[in-house]
Amino acid sequence: MIRGGSSYISSPPAFSNDAKRLLVCTANTVSIFSTSTALQVASLEGHTAAVTSVIVVPGTKVLCYCWTASLDGTIRYWDFSVPELLKTLDVKMPIFSMVIPSIVGQPAESNEKLTDVFAYLSIEDKKVQENRPKAMHGQIRKCNLTASRMVGGLILKETPQPEFITVSSSGKFFGIRNKRKLHVWSVPAIDSGRSLAKKITLHHSKTLSVLAFHPTERIVAAGDVTGRILVWRGFGYRTFSTGDELVNKEEEHPGVRGNDDADSCSTWHWHSAEVKVLSFSSDGAYLYSGGKEGVLVVWQLDTGKKKFLPRIGSPLLCFTDSPDPTLSSISCADNLIHMLEMPSMDILKTISGIKLPHSFPGRYEGLSSGFAFDYTSGLVALRTESYGIQFYSLFDDHGMYEVQVCERNHQPGDEISVVVILVALSQDGSMMSTVEVKLPEEGIGGLVCLKFWALGSENKKFTLSTVIYEPHRDAGISAVAFHPTRHMAVSSSYGGDFKVWVCNDEIHQKGQTLQNSGWACLAVGAYKKKPMTAAAFSLDGSVLAVAAETVITLWDPDKNVLLAVIGETFSPIVTLSFAGKSEYLVSVSRDPKPQLSVWNMSKLSLSWSYRLHIEAVACAVDLLSFAVLALLPESSMCTESNESMSQGRDGAILLFNVMDPVPVASWSVRKAKGGGLSFLQGNPSFLEENISDGNAPKELLVYVNGDHEYVLFDPYSNEANEVSMARRKGLVELEETGQVGYASIYGELPEFKRNQTSLVPSVPSERPWETIFSGSSHNLPPLTKLCAAFLESLMEKRTAAVE
Known part of the structure; x- marks a missing residue:
């Protein structure tokens, strides 16, 4: 049993300490990908709800520990090199975000000296009464991870909804956005359960969407919903200052609103929509920003000059730095994570998740998702927002490739002008058909286009074979189905007809070699001028079933002869499928009276039916x-x-x-x-x-x-x-060539093979030192037993003569 297709972009990912692995929150698990191959190598399983945070514990490249938080209300501690769960803490409230300032940016030696490790959580308190004037469901709480308990009675901040927490790379500050305010806390130098983090609030005139801290200086940046970026310099010197710091309260603070605790505030504006990505470079010299435009902007902090990484092709959601300064990642709204080579910002590898559902405009708003499945190879073809078809491997859970049905450059705020409404695959997966509709502008200029695609023999990717404009005059296409064994297809139309299409490979011409493979119309059929709403071939291809609104017509596809008419249903039929080796036909009707019907082909009558709303068959x-x-x-x-x-x-x-x-x-x-x-x-x-x-x-x-x-x-x-x-x-x-965990210290373990079918009892080996250290590191016997057995194996055995 396999499950997959999770979103890779629900929460920010995290790099391992050697930057060779990327930990990604995927539904209830954490998927671990190789940054060199972009393939999944392991997963952390145990949470019962969506994982919202993953934090890698800093240290040497050998150590691989991380904390995870989830909506199931638990915090878990993992060794992700094994992988193995080491500790579980239940806070009994959904956790939307978590930061651990005491371990961020600290050397491994100092982490070992910490007596208690504290985390700051953004949780949802479902016990808040809805009848209160202003129900505050979100809370910022403090948790002692070492003692496995919450710091009782301490609520740092209440918000209407849980907010994402951002922590500085130095671990000295963390903050949240709350509508038009920015709340920033200073972490105590020696954090304990009794110590309280001081807080300041910075104000803005627009709703804030994201924030980021400078790695070394007291600079915080925030983006708003209008596309502006605000940079506060010298924040918190009055509130967070110690007795040794001198603060001039009478100095002017240009750009700072009211009595906010900051030296200055400057505004940058390039983005035309909400800023979703904001992150400082590891050296603090640059600020990265991104949003709906699908462009990564790099700002030089001192001068405000900028350069761009354009044409990423999808809105940006998250930018993540790695311990390796030459590697970063960027998460996109179309469920892709790109590995970037810094500072050139070249895309090295891409982790491709399944394309997420998207809305359709106008009268196509209720259009079904329209999946097409390749029966033999286990691929699913699904439509993308960028007018393409993604082929996704269901067995391997990763994207294979995409076919661009029509060209489209991603532009922010552009209106959707084309809708891919249908995609169909042949049973052997060698042919594909797509239907796209160009939406009319002010009621003028609509266009329906039917395309046939052929699978390449070498690259195993679909290439365009034939384009047919307005195949059914100005009427829309309701269904496309392929013949099970031949290069033949049928398209049905709401205009009252259906057409049978054949590839010219099917047209045998003696003495003539066909250079190109194209599709042409073989026959046209209709029934009482009724809309043709669904179509399907039988298993052997000898019968073509076409739904004429509420009745089913049966045709000979070769001779284009009407064989029989069966029905009728209460509502228009939207799906037809042959079942039981084509001895039965399944039909589905929807609004206003949904119905599932099974028809007996030998008797041409209804076998049984249900009043059910069927989404797929x-x-x-x-x-x-x-x-x-x-x-x-x-x-x-x-x-x-x-x-x-x-x-x-x-x-x-x-x-x-x-x-x-x-x-x-x-x-x-x-x-x-x-x-x-x-x-x-x-x-x-x-x-x-x-x-x-x-x-x-x-x-x-x-x-x-x-x-x-x-x-x-x-x-x-x-x-x-x-x-x-x-x-x-x-x-x-x-x-990868590098080794981690046990193998990096003791070398690779010899492969251990066990004969499952052998009935011969095991006999002690005469060379035990070859296998004495075999097995997983956590299952090895204690050293007291290992050393004795190892030393004994090195001693020479002598056979005494019996007199």
Whole structure:
């Protein structure tokens, strides 16, 4: 069982001390990626809710420890080189952000001398009464990590909602933004449970969005929602000063509002929208900023001069420095993390997550997510906001490549002028079709475009084969389906017709060699001028089913002859799928009267039906099974238990045998709206790692929810009782020359192989010193036993003669 598709950009990532690994918060886990290969090498599993903070403990390149905080209310301490959980602290309140000033920027030697380590948490107090005039759900609290307890009764600040905490790289200051204010605390030199952090407040006329501290000087920068950047210099000298510091209170403070504790405040303005990224360089000479424009701006702090890294292609969300000054990362809104070579800012590698869902304009707002699945290779094709198609590996949980359907340069605030409404793949994954609609401007100039793509034999990427403008005159396309064995496709139209398309490879011409592979219209069909709303080929391709609004028409695709008409349903049919080796046909109708219907092809009659709102249908290729993703009505959700309601399960996957209306199995799921469902051919590597009884399933079922998170499992297994599966196994090994952890100290351990099927009892080896130190470091016997056995193995054994 595999789950994946999590967002990589929900929280800032963190580099390891050797900068060879990047720790990324991905839903309930922390995924560890190699910075040299951009592939995942390990994961930290244990949290039961989203991980919101990951903090690597500074130290030598050998030590690999980190703290994590989560919405499940726990703080955990890990050795991520193993990986192994070392400590858990439960604060019993959701943690939205965490900083640990006492370990930030401190040498490893000083960390070892600390008696107590304190963290500052941004939590949500759900016990706050809603009937209060101003309910303050967010709180800044202090926690003793060493003693595993909260500092009782100490609330540094209350806010309407939990806010993100930013800490300086020196560990002396931390702060939050609160609407138009900036709250900055000074961490006591010797922090303890009784010591209180002093606070100052800096004011602005606009709502603030992000802040950053200078690494060495008393300079704090903040960005607002209008695109301005404010830089306060010399903050806190009056409030945070000690007796040895002299402060002139009568000196003028240019740019500072009111009685704010700062020497000066300057404003920079380049961004046209909200500033989302703000970070100082490690030496403090530059300030990095970014936002919706998709441009990283580098400001020279002394002069205000700037240079740019343009055309990143997506809004920027986070900039992270590493212990290696030549390496940084930047997180983008399209679920990408770029590794940057500094100071040239060249993109070295990219960690590609699944593209996140996006909204559609106008009448396409309710358009479904439109997933297309490659049955044989385990890829899913999904539409991107930049008018492209991303191919994502469900077995490996990483992006493969993208196909740009139409060119688009990312511009902030530009109106969406093109919508990719459909994507379809052939069963063998060698052909793809896309439908794009150019939106009309003031009711003029709309255009529908049908494109066919072919998979390259060498690079295994799709290239454009044929472009067809207005394939159904000025009508929109409702569905595209491929023939299961031939280079043939059908497109149905709301204008009242469907067209059968063939690639010229299918047109046999004697004595003539075809140089280019293009698509042409073979036939056109219609039924009583009704809108054609769905289409599907049978398993052998001999029958074409096309929905004419509320009835189903059956055609011979080669002769374009109407064979039969079956139906009728109460609402227009939106989905058709052949099931049970094409002996049955599954149809789905939605508003105003949703209906799931199963039709018997031999009798041309309705077999059984349900009044269900179906979001997606998946039919098994070789079995008599099909699965549907159903949305639970609000009335039934209200009758669920409190636990189910709190888990947010709003849908169900139902597995049917086509001949029986009683479901074979069912699973409740979250975020079903906009989800997808499909059967996939079993992956050999997946079967080797997950099938222990030898009964390998031929097909697996994948569920992708509305947030593009997915679960891949065997629907016929008794173990698949709930859709909350474990992280996949067999992660990529760390492809680096350097060694970390145990191997860096003692060298590589010899490979230990165990014969699972051998029935021969084990016999003590005559050369025990070769295997005495084999095994994991945390499982080795104590030194008292190891030394005795090791010394004994070095002594020469003599055989005494018996007289």
